[in-house]
Amino acid sequence: MAASLLLNLGARAMNASQSAINVIGHNIANVNTPGYSRQTAVLTTATPQFTGAGFQGKGVMVDTINRVYNRFLTQEAQVSRSTASGDETRMLNMQRLDKLFPPGDEGLGAAMGSLLNAMVDVTSRPSDPAARQVVLGRAQEVAARFSNAGQQLSELQAGVVSDLKASLQVVNQLATQIANANQQIARISGGDHAANDLLDQRDQLVYELSKYLTVSTLSADDGSLSVFIGGGQLLVLGNQAQQLALTPDPYDALRVQVSLVQAGGTRALDENVLQGGSVAALVHFQNEDLQDARNYVGQLATALAMRVNTQQSLGLNLGTPPVAGEDLFRIGAAKVMPASTNAKDITGNFVAGVQITRVDPDFLQASAYTLKQDASAPGTYLLTRESDGLVRTVADGDIVDGFQITFTPAAPGLLDTYRLEPVATAAIDMRRAFDNPAGIAAASPISGALRVSNTGTATLDRIYAVDPATFTTTNLPATVQFTTVNGDGSVDYVLNGPFGTLNGTWRAGQPIGNETGIALGFELHLNGVPRANDWIDLSVTQFVGQNNGNAKAFLALQTEAFVGKQLDPLTSQISAGATLNDAYSAAMGEIGARVQGSVYLAEMSDKVAQEADTARAAEAGVNLDEEAARLLQYQQAYQAAAKVMQVAQIVFDELIRTVGS
Structure with a gap:
């Protein structure tokens, strides 16, 4: 009996040590397996046997194999990795966006400056074909750079769609794998014993999923894990996984949105619901950063093209006979995008419609707008500027921010909504409109001459038309007579012509007319400064080939702060705009600031994610030094248990010999 008990004790000890060694070997084998959690064999004393001398121990047994797991650290690693992945995705896309706008001579700013600077030679030699050809060449370069920028922005948008499509394929695969893992875990888990390796694999799947979307989890009694994305939208429940898909933006077919596939169709998920991860970052980049860049470039292209074209129309070319200049540039039209849910007739056409027309480039903003009917006041329409959220009440025919709104063929209905893009598509279709150097309208239709009898120091710097709505040569000839010199240095004058008599006051630096x-x-x-009784004679230009007035007007566009003026709807005050160069610098500065901000956030969030991964690994990961020490410990225990069995065999043999004798 004693030998049998001793043999049983040794066998139990050897089995327990062998199990512990197997677990340690399993840990060592998976030291580099992503998401693996260290396992430990839990040893407990076997139930003792009662004897006349008391309870006799029966050795050791393996109670279970535990997984070292900290739910808080695991979830912290998932959340921080989701943030880091989203920040990295935005940083990479912002850097791609930044590369579309090179600095220096290769940039849009340099091209715009070169175009207007080319007019310097035209002012010196108004009829020189070579000087005019340089202007056309610079115009071609400007148009090409704007068009190329617009095209590259479109390609970047296509890249975002491609990345989103690939990301959602991975998300759907991960969701399905998590559901399958749930099914296996629920089937084989029982009592106090867990399917440790399957749990690790499932946690790793959730960790991988968190790189794409912000996720949260909830454990069920059967061991399965429910997975929620964003603001609580269920993605995985037990062994069932829902799928995500890309659906067209309700306004813009080139843009997409992330939607949840349901039995009755799809339901779009708001960008804010997605929260973190690379998918949310891509959607945010598409809807915010990329759209802002398109509007920045479009605003500049529109402002430059429309102002140059307007000035062209106010000058005279070298045609026979000379006529008002034609447009130098053509740009993409303003765009209106009705929501796909707007009311349609039986043929599938929209019942109502909205058109927008650019009317004043000075007031065009780098923004898109949404238009809808005010639900609380039917027949009243609300226009929201997306760049700052400013809401205005508008009606058919109103002019807002430099564009006019027209309802046709019918006014929008109560549930109709529209996205208006006055400038976003202008750059991609920008082209030079003509090739003949004689088409440059360098001459001004109005000329001026100071009388030789004048006594002041005033000289004529330049004279040109600026407003097509009010300028007409029927107001010529005319005269300017300076009458009184005032104490502040200003000089009163009288304008006489077919329009009658007008009185004004000249001040240094301010033009007349x-x-x-x-x-x-x-x-x-x-x-200089005019004196009383000085005269200026104004007349229709006779020698167009010798007149450079309109060329000087083109040069003046460089220093005029006309881009992005704003009219306050409450006070009717007009805020100052920016020069073309300053507007470009401001736009590139904004993009640069976003790039720098995204780099900083990516670096910081990656550091936090690495620290979270390290913290989880420190508690649940495999330490080879520790495992080696434990391996030696259980090896010695195994050897000792074998010695016990050896002694038990000796005792048993001795007992047999004794009984036999």
């Missing part, structure tokens, strides 16, 4: 009260649509700029 288009100020308040004298809206004749031209600007007369002087150098």
Whole structure:
């Protein structure tokens, strides 16, 4: 009996040590397996046997194999990795966006400056074909760079769609794998024993999923794990996984949105619901950063093209006979996108419609707009500027931010919504409109001459038309007579012509002809100071090939702060705009700031994610030094148990010999 008990004790000890060694070997084998959690064999004392001398121990047994797991650290690693993945995705896309706008001579700013600077030679030699050809060449370069920028932005948008499609394929695969893991875990788990390796694999799947979407989890009694994305939208329940898909944006067919596939169709998930991860970052980049860039470039292209075209129309070309200049540039039209849910007739056409027309480039903003009917006041329409959220009430025919809104063929209904893009598509279709150097309208239709009898120091710097709505040559000839020199240095004058008599006051640096009260649509700029009884004669230009007035008007566009003016709807005050160069610098500065911000966030969030991974690994990961020490410990225990069995065999043999004798 004693030998049998001793043999049983040794066998139990050997089995327990062998199990512990197997677990340690399993740990060592998976030291580099992503998501693996260290396992430990839990040894407990076997139930003792009662004897006349008391309870006799029966050795050791393996109670279970535990997985070292910290739910908090695991979830912290998932959340921080989701943030880091999203920040990295945005950083990479912002860096791609930044590369579309090179600095220096290769940039849009340099091209715009070169175009207007080319007019310097035209002012010196108005009829020189070579000087005019340089202007056309610079115009071609400007148009090509804007068009190329627009095209590259479109390609970047296509890349975002491709990345989203690939990401959702991975998300759907991971969701399915998690559901399958749930099914296996629920089937084989029982009592106090867990399917440790399957649990690790499932946690790793959730960790991988968190790189794409912010996820949260909830454990069920059967061991399965429910997975929620964003703001609580169920993705995995037990062994069932829902799928995500890309669906067209309700306004813009080139843009997409992430939707949940349901029995009755799909349901779009709001960008804010997606929260973190690379998918949310891609959607945010598409809807915010990329759209802002398109609007920045479009605003500049529109402002430059429309102002140059307007000035062209106010000058005279070298045609026979000379006529008003034609448009130098063509740009993409303003765009209206009705929501796909707007009311349609039986043929599938929209019942109502909205058109927008650019009317004043100075007030066009780098923004898109949404238009819808006010539900609380039917018949009233609300226009929201997306760049700052400003909401205005508008009606058919209103002009807002430099564009006019027209309802046709019918006014929008109560549930109809529209996205308006006055400038976003302007750059991609920008082209030079003509090839003949004679088409450059360098001459001004109005000329001026100071009388030789003048006694002041005033000289004529430049004179040109500026307002097509008010300028007309039927107001010529005319005269400017300076009458009184005031104490502040200003000089009163009288304008006489077919329009009648107008009175004004000249001040240094301010032109004559288009100020308040004298809206004749031209600007007369002087150098020096006129005196009383000085005269200037104004007439229709006779020698077009020798006149450079309109070329000087083109040059003046460089320093005029006309881009992005705003009219306050409450005070009717007009805020100052920016020069073309300053507007471009501001736009590139904004993009650069976003790039730097995204780099900083990516670095910081990656550091936090690495620290979270390290913290989880420190508690649940495999330490080879520790495993080696434990391996030696159980090896010695195994050897000792074998010695016990050896002694038990000796005792048993001795007992047999004794009984036999």
